[in-house]
Amino acid sequence: MQIYVCIKHVPDTAANIKITGSDSFDDAACKFVVNPYDEYGLEEAVQLVEKQGQGEVVVITVGKEAAMASLRSALALGAHRGILVKNDSQFLSSTLTAQALKAAILQDGTPDIIFTGKGSVDTEGFQTQYRLAAAMELAVVNEVVDLKIGDGQATVEKEIGGGSREVLEMKLPCVIGATKGLNEPRYPKFPDIMKAKKKPVKQTDLASLGLESPADSVSLLNLEAMPERSGAKILDGDVKEKVTELVRILKEEDKVL
Amino acid sequence: MAKVGVLIEIENGEVKETDLGVLTAACKGGGNEVFAIAMQENTDAAASVLAEYGVNQIVQVVTKGGDIKGSPDFETRILAEAVKNFELNALLGLASAKGRDLFARLAAFMDVPLVSDCISIDLDAKTVRKSHFSGKTVATLKVESELMLCTIRPNAIEAQTMPVQAQTVVFEAQAADPGLTKITDVKQSTGGKVDLTEAGIIITGGRPIDSADNYKMLDECAAQLGESTAVGASRAAVDAGFAPHSMQVGQTGKTVSPKLYIGCGLSGSVQHFAGMKTSKVIVAINTDKDAPIFNKCDYGIIADMYDVVPVLTQVLKEQSD
Ligand SMILES: Cc1cc2nc3c(=O)[nH]c(=O)nc-3n(C[C@H](O)[C@H](O)[C@H](O)COP(=O)(O)OP(=O)(O)OC[C@H]3O[C@@H](n4cnc5c(N)ncnc54)[C@H](O)[C@@H]3O)c2cc1C
Ligand SMILES: Nc1ncnc2c1ncn2[C@@H]1O[C@H](COP(=O)(O)O)[C@@H](O)[C@H]1O
Numbered sequence: 001m002q003i004y005v006c007i008k009h010v011p012d013t014a015a016n017i018k019i020t021g022s023d024s025f026d027d028a029a030c031k032f033v034v035n036p037y038d039e040y041g042l043e044e045a046v047q048l049v050e051k052q053g054q055g056e057v058v059v060i061t062v063g064k065e066a067a068m069a070s071l072r073s074a075l076a077l078g079a080h081r082g083i084l085v086k087n088d089s090q091f092l093s094s095t096l097t098a099q100a101l102k103a104a105i106l107q108d109g110t111p112d113i114i115f116t117g118k119g120s121v122d123t124e125g126f127q128t129q130y131r132l133a134a135a136m137e138l139a140v141v142n143e144v145v146d147l148k149i150g151d152g153q154a155t156v157e158k159e160i161g162g163g164s165r166e167v168l169e170m171k172l173p174c175v176i177g178a179t180k181g182l183n184e185p186r187y188p189k190f191p192d193i194m195k196a197k198k199k200p201v202k203q204t205d206l207a208s209l210g211l212e213s214p215a216d217s218v219s220l221l222n223l224e225a226m227p228e229r230s231g232a233k234i235l236d237g238d239v240k241e242k243v244t245e246l247v248r249i250l251k252e253e254d255k256v257l
Numbered sequence: 258m259a260k261v262g263v264l265i266e267i268e269n270g271e272v273k274e275t276d277l278g279v280l281t282a283a284c285k286g287g288g289n290e291v292f293a294i295a296m297q298e299n300t301d302a303a304a305s306v307l308a309e310y311g312v313n314q315i316v317q318v319v320t321k322g323g324d325i326k327g328s329p330d331f332e333t334r335i336l337a338e339a340v341k342n343f344e345l346n347a348l349l350g351l352a353s354a355k356g357r358d359l360f361a362r363l364a365a366f367m368d369v370p371l372v373s374d375c376i377s378i379d380l381d382a383k384t385v386r387k388s389h390f391s392g393k394t395v396a397t398l399k400v401e402s403e404l405m406l407c408t409i410r411p412n413a414i415e416a417q418t419m420p421v422q423a424q425t426v427v428f429e430a431q432a433a434d435p436g437l438t439k440i441t442d443v444k445q446s447t448g449g450k451v452d453l454t455e456a457g458i459i460i461t462g463g464r465p466i467d468s469a470d471n472y473k474m475l476d477e478c479a480a481q482l483g484e485s486t487a488v489g490a491s492r493a494a495v496d497a498g499f500a501p502h503s504m505q506v507g508q509t510g511k512t513v514s515p516k517l518y519i520g521c522g523l524s525g526s527v528q529h530f531a532g533m534k535t536s537k538v539i540v541a542i543n544t545d546k547d548a549p550i551f552n553k554c555d556y557g558i559i560a561d562m563y564d565v566v567p568v569l570t571q572v573l574k575e576q577s578d
Contacts, residue, residue, distance in 0.1 A: 013508050014527050019388045025394075036509060049456060088434070095368070119373075121391050121508060121531075126373040127361040128487065134365035139437035142358060145502075155441075161354040163446030163503040168329075171439045179557075180509045181502045215401070217370040221384065224399040232541060232550075232557035242558050243568045246540065247576065249556065254538050256517040257482070257573075 003045040004105050005115045006132070007074055010037040010122040023220045024090055027066075034070045037117025039077070040178035042149060043185040046078035047117050056080045058108060062087055062100045067203065074190035082201035083108060085209065091123060091205035093216050096206075098131035103209035106136075108202070111173050113154070118143045118179040129177045139170035142177030143203035153239035259380060260343060262292040263312075264336070264350035264359065270302035274485065275455045279349050279409050282378050284419045289380065292316050292343055292503035293423075296332060298324055304423060311419035315341065320430045327440050333362040340367070342428060343515060345404065352408035352512075353455060360408045370396055372404040374512065376413040376535055380405070391508045391531030411455040412514045413436055439532050446503070453504065456487035456519045459533070461506055464493035465522035465562065470487035472500060474476065474566050480515075481573035489513070491529050507532035517571035521562040525550025542566070 011017060015030035034042070049055040059074040059130055060083040061067045071082035085100045107202035114136075116129040122141065126142075131171040133140030145165070152172055157165045159181070188196075206213065248257040261283040266273045293312040295303070300315050307315055309500045318339045320324075323334050336359065350356040350361075352374040364371035368524055375385040375396070385407055389396045400407075420578070446539060453459065460482065462475050472488060479486040490500035492507055506513055508531035518536035525541070525548060539554035542562045551557045558565055 011390060013391045013531060017393050017395065017539055022489055027389075034471075061285070093370075093537050097369070122340050123389055123396075124374060124391075126357055127364060127371050130361040131367040134362075134368075140362075141329075141438060143354075143362070157444070159503055160443070161452035162450045165444040166440055166441050167442035167444065168438050171436075175459065180505075200338065216571065217400070217402045218372060219401060220396055221399050223389065223394050224397075226388065226395050229420075229539070229555060231552050232554045234546075234557045234559060239564050239568050240572075242560065243565060243572050246556060246558065247569070247572050250517065250538065250540075254517075254539050254555075 001048060001052060001112045001115050003048065003055065003057050003115065004111045005038065005042045005045050005059045005074070005079065006101055006128070007038040007042065007059050007061050007070055007149045007201055008117070008120045009063045009070040010035045010120055010123070013121055019223055019225060021212040023131030024223050025223065027090065031065065032069065034073050035117050035120045037119060037121070037179055037183040040180060040182045041117055041176065042074055042077055042079060043183045044178055046115070047183065048149065049219045060101060060104055061085070062092060062097050064088055071201055072196050072254050073188070075199045077186060081199060081219050084110060084201060084203045085240060086203060086205040093218065094125045094131055094219070096211070096213060097128050098135055099211055100206055100209060104204060105209060107209065113173060114138070114175045116175065116177050118177045129175050133175040136186055138248045139173050140177070141168050141170055141177040144176050145179060145181035147176065147182065259289045259346040260292065261289045261380060261443040262294045262340065262343065262345040262348040264348060264356065265293045265295045265303070265307070266353065266355055267295055267297060267300065267303055270299065270307050272303045273351070273455065274409040274448065274457070275351055275353070278412060278414040278470070279351055280307070280310040280312060281417045281419070282409060282414045283349055283380070285383050291575040292345065294318060294336070294339055296336065300425065304425060309418050309420050310416065311421055311424045313421055315423050315425040315571070317425065317427045318430060319427060320432070321384055322430070322432065322483035323434050328434050328438060330361060331360060331432070331434035332359060332438050333366050334435070336363055337367050338430040338432050339428050340404070347405040347407070349378070350408050351455070352410050353452070356408045357508055364406050367404070369404050369406055370402050372400065373408050375407050375409050376475070378409065388535070390529070392534045405407055408512045409426060410512070410535065412457065412516060451485055451487040453487045453489055453506065453511045454513055454517050456513065457485035458482045459487050459513055459515045460490050460504070461489035461491065461521065461523060463491040463520065463522035463524070464497065466490070466494050466499050469499050473564070474550055478566050478570040478573070481570050481577065491523055518552060520554070521566060524548050525553060
């Protein structure tokens, strides 16, 4: 099986985001990681190839030179090769990203499955996988928590809220947006990290793929820190008094009960 | 005057309560023609509520070409046809399980931009505000395209009535199912629980909940907090096997925005807050006065949750009797 896994190089969720100017952040000042949801897609891809004893997992990212670090992390987790589509913008439109992923994948090989995460934790766009699938005219299901590969088709389950799940059949090749619950991503072992350094990574860019950056159809006007609460009002008294006062406040002042 | 569509989710004949805030967003500024787009025939029971929240046209989208509910790609093409037919300038919906999926499919199919999970929206200026970096920053985005597609975080916009006369029209779509994906089954959860992402009130148990059984204490309290209350869990509690992943709130769980969030035995981790910091009011119950959660919530009770929660349940019960 030829499997492609789309991974995004994103700030660690524990990292502090230092905003610079009105529409950018200091990306040299924070630690970057593989987008956490993409790791579930990667783990699933690696397990599929391990189970079948044949096939290849290619990780692909569109981003800055620095995204090479996330490709290496993915290679340490079992991917065989990497592709970096270089682009220097800090926020890339999902339409252009999907076009770049499509072009780079088709230039490289013939996918049986393409994995993505359910969404990226930086821009929280939740759509690149759908645009990629539409551009390639493939089936797509997002937020997948269970996957079975059959003859020419995949059967997946996705959570639809309240603990219920939808079961879907999709034609292969297809695009699968992975999320927590699909598997338990492994931790890299030291020898794997060393081996990953020698695995091949192909570099390309939008121009080489015959793409140009069109004017963004969504533009970032402003980026600001999310207003934080200034700290709790601590309630006094014994448990009964605290609770009674809380209920009064919630009912009478905040009107949320 | 803009033509603004709202994708309406109808459950058991009734409009989902969280849709009402989306309708308020669509009406804002006044002068918009608001279309409630329902992907089904039967909207009669919902009609009066829709009119009360500012809907001018109730559109029942139907097809003779197959089962709308059986294929998400089919549903997408049908919805796209309706959007074009009514020449909508914007289509809004909930960032619910359904809305997240259908809007992303629609945006990809129509090749128009989409902003997901907005916390506020200005239709005249064509700008929206949404979280970036797991709730650490807010981005203001301008949509430059002719058609504006946005999903809105449930409960992020408070619903306000705006009574008008509504008229019902039927739109029959001609689109065909591309046959890419097929829904073959729905596994219902046991007990018809309120969906976390759309709950109006959430009470969450963290690591010290200690067992799956102890969530009963929170279930009992939830029952007194009202019918749109859901029970949540932290990742620590999920990873320890006390609760299923579907109950997890946070960066790798659900993003929620209830009007009231009560955290019991939560330390206040960044990743947990990523999923719930836009809640309107946050209450924390924690034994440790130095727990970080007290720095980022509205009300704090420094005490053992096993002492506080049963009393809360009791007080609520007494006041409702
Ligand atoms: C990539 C990544 C993603 C993550 N995603 C998520 C996520 O989606 N959701 C999430 O929740 N976490 C997530 N985490 C984990 C997160 O960092 C924390 O470890 C976790 O949220 C802690 O859960 P907790 O608050 O329940 O437990 P703890 O941090 O252990 O806190 C327990 C608190 O309970 C208090 N306490 C103890 N006993 C009592 C009692 N009897 N009564 C009252 N208070 C008591 C203690 O004082 C303490 O403050 C993620 C972590 C990573 C690295
Ligand atoms: N720049 C990128 N490079 C590679 N994959 C990406 C990129 N951006 C998004 N993706 C993939 O698309 C998914 C959805 O991203 P988003 O639409 O940004 O939420 C992510 O989980 C990734 O798997």
